[in-house]
Amino acid sequence: MSAPNCLRGLVRPSATIPISAPRTAAPRVAPIALVRSAPFSTTAINARRQDPNQQGGGGKGHVRQGKKLKLGKFKKNAVESKGKPPLPGERKAYRKRITLSNDNAIPVPWLKDLDADDLASAKNIARVLALPEEVQDQLRASEAFKPTQCWGMFRKPSLLVRKESVDLMNRMQASVDRKQTLRLVVTGDKVTGKSMMLLQAMAHAFLNNWIVIHVPEGQELTTACTEYAPIPNTEPVQYMQPVYVLKLLQAIKRANEKILAKTYTVSGHPELPQNITPNTPLLALCNAAKEPDSAWPVFQALWNELTAQGANRPPILLSLDGLAHVMRVSDYRSPAFELIHSHDLALVRLFTDALGGAVHFSAGGAVLAATSRNNAPRSPSMELSLAQREAEQTAGKEAAEVPQKDPFFRGYDDRVEAVLRSVQVLRLGGVSKLEARALMEYWAASGMLRATVDEKTVTEKWTLAGSGVLGEMERAALLTMRI
Amino acid sequence: MPPRLNIWPACRALSIRTRAFAQAAQPGPAAHSRGLADNTTSRLPPSASGALPPSMLPESEPPAYTSKENEAALNQLRMIEYGLSPLDSSVEGHKYGLPELPLPSQKHTKHRYDAVITQVTKLLMRDGKLAKAQRDMAMILNYLRTSPPPKLDPSKPLLPGAPPAHHLPLDPVLYLGLAIDSVAPLIRMRGFKGLAGGGKSLEVPMPLRARQRRRTAFQWILDVVNKKKSKGSGRTMFPHRVAEEIVAVVEGRSSVWDKRLQVHKAGTSNRANLTHSGIKGMI
Structure with a gap:
């Protein structure tokens, strides 16, 4: 050089x-x-914009002088966004958050915590009982609380024990005593407490050391909002939903941690990512699912273990809210762009098989489903089947008044009818005045109802609520401008 | 002689009353007007601590169908049996009895809610949707019930006689009314055109009535609320923003207090204009 x-x-x-x-x-x-190599650009300003490493330099390039045509001069006051916009999902999380206590509410002195057999004893009908802390955590882990319920108004989450709840718990208990499975659908009008009945059943199960698997919303499975993939070697093709199943597995693990740690596998599972040998706690089996890819095989292994015959297993409660959504053709498409029936989704099929009676739990258990009256698709077969089962239950064996299929209607679904052929139906309606009074006394004692609870008030609210429909009573007494 | 002329059958017909008649017609519902005859007596466990007010505590576990009203009804039935007419004339012949007069204000359709609540709900209303405004108001009150008690700011005093802060959440109607009444301005400035000379208007402070004061205060609050950003989404967001602003007012953090101060200062500086010759006889 x-x-x-x-x-x-x-x-x-x-x-x-x-x-x-x-x-x-x-x-x-x-x-x-x-060294700016001249990139292709039509104007100096555009050329400048393409160069991200531009430092200093000063000036904004050539800006055309003189009058400019002003378009949309009335839109000048556009609101400038202040601060950072909310992250994706943050606003929904705020909307869906669940508060379980209100420190302003007066603690109710006579409120007792639930015991293992409280929900099944008839002397507790028309009493309000509180959920113990541990059960609260378990219920929260399995997403049993819903944001539309009034948990956030009282000091402690509490339940009204209804006649129907005692009835349901006794049926569950009886089926466990006989080592059978109770298969039951909770149905009823709007806001009559169907989801709350499921919650009570779950609370009872948790208190009695059952294993609880709860699908909080049927629609999350079938409205095509979660990923799906075909399961190899299935004929006809079934589909797994790996992300949802992973979430479900984690919920099961958190809710049933103690019992799963004390329950052991009976067979090995070498096909899983972690080799699970016999006599491993089921908790370790649940922990084997770390990725969505391995979630479905792990869930299937867990299910096989729970339903293994002859093994020492606790009773099992399998429940699902929003039954109508899983009793229809889903919004998912097959590779041939045909709609997939909900019962071809593996997780839904697992539930419907259990509800239809194809699964036997070694220590007995219950498969519960609740219908929903909000945002539920019409499912004529389900409605008809439930009406038929209900008529059969009330009328005994004779089938004179049992509703029949409309011969000119084509929208029925045989697979749905097959599932609901032998279920029991629990119809919920309004509560009695005695139960209404117990509830209103609890509200008043918490300071949330500012009125004297006497026969007149109780009857007034009970009547306003369409003969004691619980949600309507809340609307009439708690969620009103007249406090 | 037939035995029925004997004195003894007559004695047999005599009955001994173990309890006194009720002399006058019993106040309270009569037998035929009671539609509530279910046993809805309280089943609360008796508590020794006495934390509950006595009206909520039953004396003991009463047997079925023994309430005061039932007792009155049974007494009336007994008197009918004796051939007396114990029924209250105001009740007899009416399916549900006569109403108690004067009617309590809450029995009137148009006065069923608190006065402040009614007024403020109508101010919340957009596009004539009163039911939505009422739902929003219920959510506001609910938010106030569940939010922690406010931390009062001594430099922004609430109305005198306000209850302590920890009483407020359990009475949300009072909470809301207190917030609105505390920031409400006492006066407004009225401009008399051209009186100040040079074409300027003469600003004169005018007193406001209670309803006007509340309206002004709540409009100020709504102005702040409409500029706020929502944290979440959904139908509870607007009422929650309003309720947050109400809490901010009570805690003295709100900018509405500055507006009030501004108006009052202008009123003080312009009060000399009250004696202006141009407005004599006009106020």
Whole structure:
């Protein structure tokens, strides 16, 4: 290299120094503004915008002077966004958050915690009982609480024990005593407490050391809002929902941690990512699912273990809310772009098989489903089957008044009817005045109902609520402008 | 001689009353007007601590169908049996009895809610949707019930006679009314055109009635609320923003207090204009 070139290497480069040397001689020290290779651009401003490393420089390039046509001059007061916008999902999380206590509410002195057999004893009908802390955590883990319920108004989450709840718990208990499975659908009008009945059943199960698997919303499975993939080697093809199943597994693990740690596998599962040997706690089996990819095989292994015959297993409660959504053709599409029936989704099929009576739990248990009256698709077969089962239950064996299929209607679904052929139906309606009074006394004692609870008030609210429909009573007494 | 002329059958017909007649017609519902005859007596366990008010505690576990009203009804039936007419003339012949007069204000359709609540609900209303405004108001009251008690700011005093802060959440109607009444301005500035000379208007402070004061205060609150950003989404967001602002007012954090101060200062500086010759007889 020649001497002038060497010296030039030591000089600070600036635009004023004429660079006579070829560009390739000192590429490293050249300021970026100088070596701008001309990108393709039509104007100076656009060229500038393409260069992200632009520093200083000053000026904004050429801006055209003079009058400009102002379009939309009435939109000048557009609201400028202040601060950062909420993250994706943050606003929904705020909307769906669940508060379980209100520190302003007066603690109710006579409120007792639930015991293991409290929900099944008839002397507790028309009493309000509180959920113990541990059960609260378990119920929260399995998403049994809903944001539309009034948990956030009282000091402690509490339950009204109804006649129907005692009836249901006794049926559950009886089926466990006979080592059978209770298969039951809770149905009824709007806001009559169907989801709350499921919650009571779950609370009873948790208190009695059952294993509880709860699907909080049937629609999450069938409205095509979670990922799905075909399961290899199934004929006809079934589909797994890996992300949802992973979430479900984690919920099961958190809710049933103690019991799963004490229950052991009877067979090995070498096909899983972690090799599970016999006599491993089921908790370890649940922990084997770390990724959505392995979630379905792990869940299937867990299900096989729970339903293994002859093994020592606790009773099992399998429950689902929003039955109508899983009793229809789902919104998922097969590779041939045909709609997939909900019962071809593996998780839904597992539930419907259990509800239809194809699964036997070794220590007995219950499969419960609740219908929903909000945002539920019409499912004519389900409605008809439930009406038929109900008529059969009340009328005994004779089938004179049992509703029949409309011969001119094509929308029935045989698979749904097959599932609901032998279930029991529990219809919920309004509560009695005695139960209404117990509830209103609890509200008043918590300071949330500012009225004297006497026969007149009770009857007034009971009547306003359409003969004691619980949700309507809440609307009439708690969620009103007249407090 | 037939035995019925004997004196003894007559004695047999005599009955001995073990309890006194009720002399006058019993106040309270009569036998035929009671539609509530279910046993809805309280089943609360008796508590020794006495934390509950006595009206909520039963004396003991009463047997079925023994309430005061039932007792009155049974007494009336007994008197009918004796051939007396114990029924209250105001009740007899009416299916549900006569109403108690004067009617309590809450029995009137148009006055069923608190006065402040009614007024403020109508201010919340948009596009004539009163039912939505009422639902919003119920959510506001509910938010106030469940939010922690406010931390009062001594530099922004509430109305004198306000209850302590920890009483407020359990009485949300009072909470809301207190917030609105505390920031409500006492006066407004009225401009008399051209009286100040040079075409300027003469600003004169005018007193406001209670309803006007509440309206002004709540409009100020709504102005702040409409500029706020929602934290979440869904139908509870607007009422929650309003309720947050109400809490901010009570805690003295709200900018509504500055507006009130501004109006009052202008009123003080312009009070000399009250004696201006141009407005004599106009106020």
